[in-house]
Amino acid sequence: MTAEAGLFSLVLALVLALVQSTVPLVGARRGDPRLMAVGQSTAIGQLLFVTLSFAILIALFVRSDFSVELVWAHSHTAQPLIYRVTSTWGNHEGSMVLWIFILTLFGALVALFGSRLPATLQATVLAVQGWIATVFLLFVLATSNPFARLSPAPAQGRDLNPILQDLGLAIHPPLLYAGYVGFSIAFAFAVAALIEGRVDAAWARWVRPWTLLAWSFLTVGIAIGSYWAYYELGWGGWWFWDPVENASFMPWLSGTALIHSAIVMEKRSALKIWTVLLAILTFSLSLLGTFLVRSGVLTSVHAFATDPSRGVFILLILIFSIGGALGLFAFRAGSLQRGGLFAPISREGALVLNNLLLTTACGVVLTGTLYPLALEAVTGDKISVGEPFFNATFVPLMIPLLLAVPFGPFLAWKRGDLLGATQRLYAALGVTFLSILAVYAIHHDGPVLAPLAFGLGVWLIAGALADIAERAGFARAGLAKGFARLRGMPRSAWGAALGHAGVGLTVIGIVGATAWDAERIVAMRPGDTVDLAGYHLTYQGTAPQTGPNYMANVSGFTIERDGRDLGIITSERRDYIASRQQTTEAGIRTFLFTQLYVSVGDRQQAGGRAVRVYHKPLVTLIWLGSLVMFLGGALSLSDRRLRIGAPTRARRMAAAQPAE
Structure with missing residues (x-):
């Protein structure tokens, strides 16, 4: 019952x-x-x-x-x-x-x-x-x-x-869905505003906290899902441009653009039509991800195996929600008042550039994800669009975006001074240049562009610190007054700086894990040693182990570096009794921001076991950066000025005057 x-x-x-x-x-x-x-x-x-x-x-x-x-x-x-x-x-x-x-x-x-x-x-x-x-x-x-x-x-x-x-299932889907579904509030605000025919700065103020909340959840949800796939699938990769991964990434890109667009609308009453459209498109991309995962049109380790009838129903939901909202937008857009004007070199201009690059990047990911499906539906031909396509199209869009990010906070509203902003970023530029030289000296035999990419991450972090230092006025007021101002700085300012610095950390992690990683695939018997990136791993053998609902073979390896014993790393091959399926549980040891990753396969006919060993420099910064971005969003949300319904001081005083 x-x-x-x-x-x-x-x-x-x-x-x-x-x-x-x-x-x-x-x-x-x-x-x-x-x-x-x-x-x-x-x-x-x-x-x-x-x-x-x-x-x-x-x-x-x-x-x-x-x-x-x-x-x-x-x-x-x-x-x-x-x-x-x-x-x-x-x-x-x-x-x-x-x-x-x-x-x-x-x-x-x-x-x-x-x-x-x-x-x-x-x-x-x-x-x-x-x-x-x-x-x-x-x-x-x-x-x-x-x-x-x-x-x-x-x-x-x-x-x-x-x-x-795995514990990842306890954390990843709820957080990811909170991001997906959270954007429904921004969508509802957009449709409500179109129904009422009124979109103004107050609307942007109301919608921004909900958008930031959804974005924060989606950020940490994607990061946890990335780490889960990294250690659970045993492939040693943190991102595969899988269509279902793309399905979560697209609303993140669009949601990031929406947050910045809402700032312009709130502060300057500009980009009204564009902000409403972004609110509709962001949730529409969340619904599209739902369709891709549950319709059966994708074959992916992330997708649910479902019958086509469900896909048809979700397609109808897409048509009803997206089509209806876009139709209402087309009907109302002409009657919406346009916002204030601003010069191209201004904070508004920087945020518009941010929006253009983010939405174009989102369009690139959408094209790479849907094109193979459309081609197969029309011609029956099957093709795959993978890492080479996305690296060649997505990365060039991100470079100018990340270069421009630190300039935004230093530009004035309506009309800015690019030379003045550059002068206030001299220290950040110097730190970036020194970091590039240092990386070239350490990794002179690696990929030529990797130090420049590393410097891009440092540039974002240094720019965020420069923004905080400028707000505190250390150069003008001195250390004592500067630290006093830091204590009184709005939490939203700290949150924005943390968000930008988190992106920088993630960029550095991506560069380290892709440009300077190392891999060995060998067949090993007990007592054999494999050397990788200065580490010496000695295979100690494999022992059976019984789990609650599986049988496992646990392989152990001792780790040495420069004659020092760094402990043991273990990897498992599990046989689940009921489902008769086998999984590999990778062994991972973290040394500050770098990881050693060991995955053990089946027995080889010639004897021994197939062993994959990876050295992943700075890889943990990928997820640490995402966590910093999440904390930045949470800190911004804790700012009283971003809480829905929190009256401003002026409003409280105005409300008190009649009573007096």
């Missing part, structure tokens, strides 16, 4: 979503406060019912109720408890319930914390959120019922995909 309660909760959530999508909108058009208030109560009620349904689904997995088809197909009694919980969203149906749970959570947050929004705008935003929730609840109930029963109930389950039996 529990499974039926979960299904009934989804049905009740659908009813509330239908009410939420219509009644508040009618109230906003009539100016009826009671009808508009319905949106708040239905959004909260919808969250409660979806939470109940999601909790029931988790309970079914925890107690291994194999009378439910989804539990039988993706779980096993021998799985550790944590993986029985994460199995809930380690499949198509359960992950869609997670998606809807996060969607309704964001809708409830707008209802609870958006009370200072204009009543009609809040009601319309909640109505748009209700539309989105309605179509996804219909999708789950019509094509992806997570509570379908089996009769008779099997005695045992089929087990979760071994690759997914």
Whole structure:
């Protein structure tokens, strides 16, 4: 009966979503406060019912109720408890319930914390959120019922995909979905603004925190997914330009452009039409990623294996959401007032350049991802677009963008002084130049352009530090006053600097892991030694080990460098009993920012085992930089000036004067 309660909760959530999508909108058009208030109560009620349904689904997995088809197909009694919980969203149906749970959570947050929004705008935003929730609840109930029963109930389950039996599944999908779904709020604000026919600086102020929140979650979600693939798949790579990886990267690029565009709109009332369009396109790219993953059109280690009928339904959602929003945009765009003018050399101009390069890069990734699918659909020919294409097209767009980033904060609004900005960046330029020379001296026999790319990362970090130093006024006011100003600096300024510095760290990590990495593939017997990048690894042998639901062969290697013992690194080959699948668990040892990576394969006919050994210089900076970007976003969100509904000092004083 529990499974039926979960299904009934989804049905009740659908009813509330239908009410939420219509009644508040009618109230906003009539100016009826009671009808508009319905949106708040239905959004909260919808969250409660979806939470109940999601909790029931988790309970079914925890107690291994194999009378439910989804539990039988993706779980096993021998799985550790944590993986029985994460199995809930380690499949198509359960992950869609997670998606809807996060969607309704964001809708409830707008209802609870958006009370200072204009009543009609809040009601319309909640109505748009209700539309989105309605179509996804219909999708789950019509094509992806997570509570379908089996009769008779099997005695045992089929087990979760071994690759997914990892803590990464507990962290990566929820954070990634929070990013995907979080952009639905920006989308809802954009559609609501178009319905009302009013887009102004206040709108940008309201939408920016939600966009920044979604972007922060998506950033850390992509980073954790990258690291998960890096150590779990045993390939030794951190990014493969896989179509499903691209599906998460495209809304990140567009969302980054949206954040910067919203700043221009808030500060200067410019780029109104462009900002609204970006809000629509960013969530549209999130929906496109959903279609690619769940439609069956892609063959990927990241994709869900689903039947085409689900893909057709999601395609209809795409047409309904994207087509409807773009149609409304086309209808309203001509009536929107244009913003203020500004010179090309200005902070607005720098942010426009940022937007142009980011959206062009996003278009390149979109083309490389969809072109093979379109070609196969039209001609039947199959081609693959991989790393060479993206390196040749994406990287040249990123270079001018990253070069320009440090200049933006030093340019004035409306009309800036490029020479003056350059002079304030002299110290950053000097540090960058010295770092390039140092890298050339250390890696003179490596790729010629690698030191320049390394210097690009240093340039971003040095530029962020220069921005903080300029705001503190160390050069003018001295150290004591400078540090005093640092304590009073807005958190959003610190957040922006951390975001830019995080990009620099990631760039340095990418350069180190791709330009100066080393690899050896050898067949090794116990006692054999392999040398790589100054490290000496000695194979100690392989011993059997029993896990909770698998049998493993654990291979150990001792590590030495310059005669010093640096410990042991182990790699496993696991055979999962229920699913009869085999996985490789790579052995990784981290030395500051560099990693040694060992992956052990099967026995060779000539004896010994196939062993892959990688040396990955600076590779951890890739994910450390992403974490710094996330912290920058979180710090900016903690700035009171970015909180929705936080009245400014001037407004509080104005409100107090009549009372006096």
